[in-house]
Every structure is written in C-alpha cells, then in structure tokens.
Amino acid sequence: MDIIIRNARVLTMDDEDTQYDRADVLISDGLIVGIGPDIAKGVDTTGARVVDGEGKLVxxxxxxxxxxxxxxxxxxxxxxxxxxxxxxxxxxxxxxxxxxxxxxxxxxxxxxxxxxxxxxxxxxxxxxxxxxxxxxxxxxxxxxxxxxxxxxxxxxxxxxxxxxxxxxxxxxxxxxxxxxxxxxxxxxxxxxxxxxxxxxxxxxxxxxxxxxxxxxxxxxxxxxxxxxxxxxxxxxxxxxxxxxxxxxxxxxxxxxxxxxxxxxxxxxxxxxxxxxxxxxxxxxxxxxxxxxxxxxxxxxxxxxxxxxxxxxxxxxxxxxxxxxxxxxxxxxxxxxxxxxxxxxxxxxxxxxxxxxxxxxxxxxxxxxxxxxxxxxxxxxxxxxxHKEVGMLAEGxxxxxxxxxxxxxxxxxxxxxxxxxxxxxxxxxxxxxxxxxxxxxxxxxxLTVDEVALKARVREYASDIGDQLAEMKLSADRLAPYYQTMYRMAAERDVGMNRWAGPMKP
Ligand SMILES: [Zn+2]
Structure with missing residues (x-):
C-alpha cells in the first residue's frame, strides 16, 4: 500500500451518491484500491504513508x-x-x-x-x-x-x-x-x-x-x-x-x-x-x-x-x-x-x-x-x-x-x-x-520550488508590461472597425436573447 487515509469523512460522487461519515481510503500504484469503514485495520502499513483523516473530507x-x-x-x-x-x-x-x-x-x-x-x-x-x-x-x-x-x-x-x-x-x-x-x-x-x-x-x-x-x-x-x-x-x-x-x-x-x-x-x-x-x-x-x-x-x-x-x-x-x-x-x-x-x-x-x-x-x-x-x-x-477520474471508486x-x-x-x-x-x-x-x-x-x-517560480515570473513581469503596451497600440488601430462590427451584430434580431437585459443595445 502507498497511502492509507484513515477515519475521514468521504464524498465519492458515485452513481449511488455514496457518502461515509467515517471511512478509510487505500491507495496503491496510483489507484484507489479500497474505500470503506475500518478497511485499513490489519492492512500492512510497511512503506505506506498513513494520513490521519480525522476532521477532514476526502x-x-x-x-x-x-x-x-x-x-x-x-x-x-x-x-x-x-x-x-x-x-x-x-x-x-x-x-x-x-x-x-x-x-x-x-x-x-x-x-x-x-x-x-x-x-x-x-x-x-x-x-x-x-x-x-x-x-x-x-x-x-x-x-x-x-x-x-x-x-x-x-x-x-x-x-x-x-x-x-x-x-x-x-x-x-x-x-x-x-x-x-x-x-x-x-x-x-x-x-x-x-x-x-x-x-x-x-x-x-x-x-x-x-x-x-x-x-x-x-x-x-x-x-x-x-x-x-x-x-x-x-x-x-x-x-x-x-x-x-x-x-x-x-x-x-x-x-x-x-x-x-x-x-x-x-x-x-x-x-x-x-x-x-x-x-x-x-x-x-x-x-x-x-x-x-x-x-x-x-x-x-x-x-x-x-x-x-x-x-x-x-x-x-x-x-x-x-x-x-x-x-x-x-x-x-x-x-x-x-x-x-x-x-x-x-x-x-x-x-x-x-x-x-x-x-x-x-x-x-x-x-x-x-x-x-x-x-x-x-x-x-x-x-x-470518466471511467478513470471524477469520482472515488475502487479501480x-x-x-x-x-x-x-x-x-x-x-x-x-x-x-x-x-x-x-x-x-x-x-x-x-x-x-x-x-x-x-x-x-x-x-x-x-511538493513538485516545484514555488518561491523560485514566483521570482522568475516577476522577472518576466516588466517585459510583459512592455508587450501589453505594444499590443495595445496595434489593437487600438484595429478596434474601431471591430467596434462597428460588434454593434452591427448586436443590433440584429437573432430570435433569442441570452442577455438578462434587453435584446438590443
Ligand atoms: Zn476558451
């Protein structure tokens, strides 16, 4: 067993909407291999990470x-x-x-x-x-x-x-x-x-x-x-x-x-x-x-x-x-x-x-x-x-x-x-x-140095500011034509309205 979560509340989202007030979840080789009350009892914990699920939801x-x-x-x-x-x-x-x-x-x-x-x-x-x-x-x-x-x-x-x-x-x-x-x-x-x-x-x-x-x-x-x-x-x-x-x-x-x-x-x-x-x-x-x-x-x-x-x-x-x-x-x-x-x-x-x-x-x-x-x-x-992730079930x-x-x-x-x-x-x-x-x-x-990552992003930030300013210049040149196009489309009756306000501007 790789991970054993003990005594957690569990929401499975399975077809029967199974929920447990208190259950164990067993994980091995990347898969869920067991979910249920007290199923961790007697399981060999050698080499496994045992997680206390008390007060937690899985x-x-x-x-x-x-x-x-x-x-x-x-x-x-x-x-x-x-x-x-x-x-x-x-x-x-x-x-x-x-x-x-x-x-x-x-x-x-x-x-x-x-x-x-x-x-x-x-x-x-x-x-x-x-x-x-x-x-x-x-x-x-x-x-x-x-x-x-x-x-x-x-x-x-x-x-x-x-x-x-x-x-x-x-x-x-x-x-x-x-x-x-x-x-x-x-x-x-x-x-x-x-x-x-x-x-x-x-x-x-x-x-x-x-x-x-x-x-x-x-x-x-x-x-x-x-x-x-x-x-x-x-x-x-x-x-x-x-x-x-x-x-x-x-x-x-x-x-x-x-x-x-x-x-x-x-x-x-x-x-x-x-x-x-x-x-x-x-x-x-x-x-x-x-x-x-x-x-x-x-x-x-x-x-x-x-x-x-x-x-x-x-x-x-x-x-x-x-x-x-x-x-x-x-x-x-x-x-x-x-x-x-x-x-x-x-x-x-x-x-x-x-x-x-x-x-x-x-x-x-x-x-x-x-x-x-x-x-x-x-x-x-x-x-x-959907047959692999999205709910908790064995396999x-x-x-x-x-x-x-x-x-x-x-x-x-x-x-x-x-x-x-x-x-x-x-x-x-x-x-x-x-x-x-x-x-x-x-x-x-645990997979990446977040401090270093954020520092690197901040180093990029001033360049990004310059790029956005440059992009704005080119976008401003095109925008008047796109605005006209937008208004022409907005004014048309298309037989439905998906805005909460009036159908036309
Ligand atoms: Zn998209």
Whole structure:
C-alpha cells in the first residue's frame, strides 16, 4: 500500500451518491484500491504513508475542463470588453514571434501550481501558439505539466484562416492596408498542422505515467478551413481523444453563422460530420432548441465557463435546456485574464448562481449536486476520462483531495455539498493527490520550488508590461472597425436573447 487515509469523512460522487461519515481510503500504484469503514485495520502499513483523516473530507479532485495556459501571465491585465474586442488586446492577430521555451515552461507551471494548490487535479488546456506552434514551445508546455504532477490533456488550438475571415462584415469594414497585413500574417496549411499534430500525439500522448494526454481543437469552426475541421475529427476518432471547439459563445457568432454558413454554426459542424460523442462544445451560449436537439443526438458534451461569459458579456448559457436534453456539462475557468483568477471553486459558485437571473422558474435552477457533478464527473467526461477520474471508486485513479472541515467556510457545517459549492473557495485544501502521488500538502506544492517560480515570473513581469503596451497600440488601430462590427451584430434580431437585459443595445 502507498497511502492509507484513515477515519475521514468521504464524498465519492458515485452513481449511488455514496457518502461515509467515517471511512478509510487505500491507495496503491496510483489507484484507489479500497474505500470503506475500518478497511485499513490489519492492512500492512510497511512503506505506506498513513494520513490521519480525522476532521477532514476526502473527495474527488476538481476538474478544470477548459483552460488556455498561454495567457497565464495576464491575471488582472485586460479590460472588460466583448470577446471580439477583448481578443484583440489578448492575442494580437499581427504578432510575428514565438516565445522561448523557458518562458513557456514558467508560464505553464504557474497555472498548474495555482490549480493544484486549490484542489484541481485535472485540466484540459486548449493551448494556442502565436503565431504558430514550434517544437520548442510545445515541449516546454508538456514538460511543465509532466513536472508539475497535474493530470493534463492538451490540444494545439490553432487557426488557419485569415483574421478577417473569422468574422462577419470585417472584410468590408477594414481598410486595404490592414487587409494586406492580415493576408501576410503567418498561417500553417492543413497538411502542416496535421503533421504537427501527429508528431505531438506520437511524442506526448499517454506519457508521464499516463497523466499527460493529447486531444485536438479547431479553436472554433469559423477559424479553420473545412478540410482541417474534418481532419481533426479523423485524428480524434483514430486516437479516441476529445475534439474541442468554441461554438456560439457570443451573439456575434450567431450572426456570423447566418452570414457565412446560412444558419447556426452547430448545424454547420453537424453537416460537416464532426459533431460526435468526442466533441466538446465550449460555451454553447447562443444555441437554439434545434441546435440543442442536434447536440443531444450526437452525444457531445458542453463546457460551461460562467465567469468568462460574465466578464466579457457573452450572455448566459441555457443550462437547464441543455441538461433536460441529456447533454453532459463540465466546468472551466476558460483562462486567467478572462476570469482574473485561477480558481474552479469560484467558477462553481458562479455556475450555482448565474442561472437564477435567466429563469424565473426556481425549480429549474442548478442545485449544489449538479454543480459539484460538473466540477468533477461532468468535466471528466468531457476529457473522456470518466471511467478513470471524477469520482472515488475502487479501480479509479487516485486523484483526490483532503479538505479540512475545521475551517471557517465549514463552520458551522449544515449541508456538505452546499458548503463545498457556496462557502469554500479553495483555502481549506490540505492535500492534493494526483495519480496516487501527494502533490500538495499543507499549502505547499511538493513538485516545484514555488518561491523560485514566483521570482522568475516577476522577472518576466516588466517585459510583459512592455508587450501589453505594444499590443495595445496595434489593437487600438484595429478596434474601431471591430467596434462597428460588434454593434452591427448586436443590433440584429437573432430570435433569442441570452442577455438578462434587453435584446438590443
Ligand atoms: Zn476558451
């Protein structure tokens, strides 16, 4: 036996919602091998770490099922603006140079450490590369996840169409000199991207004791060519890995679908044959009932990012309609600057609150069990890991947390699940175990020197400030055209409203 946790309260999140007031958890070779009252009695403790669980809760590790690590350094750095403007200041469409390996490693590690310390044991990173992925940057990201101890599933979230082709109206609005610059920006061909993916999967998939996995992403269907959209589906099928796609995050994307694809982008991807049980529709805010029916039929999952949707004013995802259709939903931070934090507990709390302003029928609001399910098993399913992580059961991977119940968020403790969703914010985590390894204990990350890591990040900070100032100059030049485009889309009647306010400005 490697780890024996004795006499803890246990929340398994299994199908029967099994909970124990007092039980032992046995961990061996990275797996949970036993859960139940008094089962540690008589077990040989030689070489095992015995953990006193008195006054603690053992629960499944949280799953941040949507994240973009390349902006991990931008906490609190970006203004609130609608997605289409916000992205100009975040991912400059005219940036020409890749970052170096050490920068990418440090940036990735910073996010992994913050997540692990708050009890996130798995993350899905839709990792984009500006302007294009390089072997150096990909390796740095994957090595950081390997070294951190977190369970990571990573994509190369790359676009391959011209910037103005991703939006409605923009080609007509932009002056010729800017169109020319966008034409000249580096883009990889479908063959180059597929070959990069093949090397990526070959090198990294199921490495690091199977903690590290690869999946595919088109970023968004309108941001790639149809042949690349379909090539990614083939890779996803071949390796049985998730296929991530941002769809109908904003009203402008609903309008884009009408302008470019003659209808909803969900219907477009369905017609392309890429909406499957491996597909993960990120956001799904401006979907209609016909979209939801097609999504439910396909068996795809949805990724809910409520703080991101609030920060950049995207609207409120139709949670209950998706749920009623039987669609699996996971939760994500989305990214550091669009959350201004890196905390899945606050995302869970927001998921428990936001739907109340979108539906007067209080019996349709998400309850605490549904929120916890999204934070654990729902997220696991989006990563195609639901038979391995997300709940506590014999044979599942030992990804779990020890939560101190002798803390203020749990004092007094009336309803465990409500306290986890609405009171806890990550400060009560005493131990994070991933793949049977103790990665965080008593507030300390054990896999990396956090003091040195933070010092290195601070050294980068002044450069980042300069880069942001430079990015702002280029973004300010483009912003007036994007503002006009945004207003044109916002004013259109698209037959639904996902804002709590009026349908039009
Ligand atoms: Zn995203």
């Amino acid at each position: 629960m499944p590790g949280l799953i941040n099922a949507h994240f973009h690590s390349p902006v991990n350094f931008l906490k609190g750095a970006l203004v609130d603006a609608p997605l289409e403007l916000y992205m100009l200041y975040e991912v400059p469409p005219l940036q020409a140079e890749s970052v170096d390996g050490e920068y990418a490693y440090t940036r990735t590690m910073l996010g992994a450490v913050e997540l692990l310390k708050q009890g996130v044991t798995s993350l899905h990173d839709d990792c984009f590369f500006v302007p294009v992925p390089t072997e150096k940057e990909i390796s740095a990201v994957m090595q950081a996840y390997t070294d951190s101890g977190i369970r990571a599933n990573v994509t190369l979230c790359q676009v391959n169409v011209k910037e103005y082709d991703k939006y409605p109206f923009l080609e007509e609005l932009l002056p010729q000199d800017i169109l020319d610059e966008m034409d000249a920006a580096p883009r990889m061909t479908t063959d180059e991207l597929v070959s990069t993916y093949e090397q990526f999967i070959d090198r990294w998939h199921k490495t690091g004791d199977d903690r590290i996995r690869c999946s595919v992403s088109c970023s968004a269907p309108q941001r790639v060519t149809p042949d690349y959209l379909c090539a990614l589906d083939s890779l996803s099928r071949q390796h049985d890995i998730p296929y991530k796609m941002h769809i109908l995050e904003t009203k402008l994307q609903r309008v884009l679908g009408e302008e470019k694809f003659g209808g909803s982008i969900i219907q477009y991807v369905h017609k392309q044959g890429v909406l499957s049980e491996r597909a993960v529709v990120i956001h799904s805010v401006w979907v209609d009932d016909e979209d939801i029916a097609v999504m439910a039929d396909s068996g795809c999952s949805v990724l809910h990012n409520p703080i991101s949707n609030l920060k950049i004013g995207s609207g409120v995802m139709p949670f209950r309609r998706l749920k009623d259709a039987g669609i699996n939903i996971g939760l994500g931070i989305d990214e550091v600057p669009v959350d201004d934090g890196c905390n899945l507990w606050t995302v869970g709390k927001m998921a428990g609150l936001i739907h109340k302003i979108a539906d007067p029928d209080y019996e349709r609001w998400p309850d605490e069990h549904e929120v916890l399910h999204m934070m654990t098993r729902g997220g696991a399913q989006t990563m195609r890991l 599942f991977k030992a990804d779990l947390l020890l939560v101190d119940l002798d803390t203020l968020p749990f004092t007094p403790l009336h309803n465990l699940k409500r306290s986890l969703v609405f009171c806890e914010q990550g400060s009560s985590i005493r131990m994070t175990i991933v793949n049977g390894q103790i990665v965080v204990e008593d507030g300390k990350i």
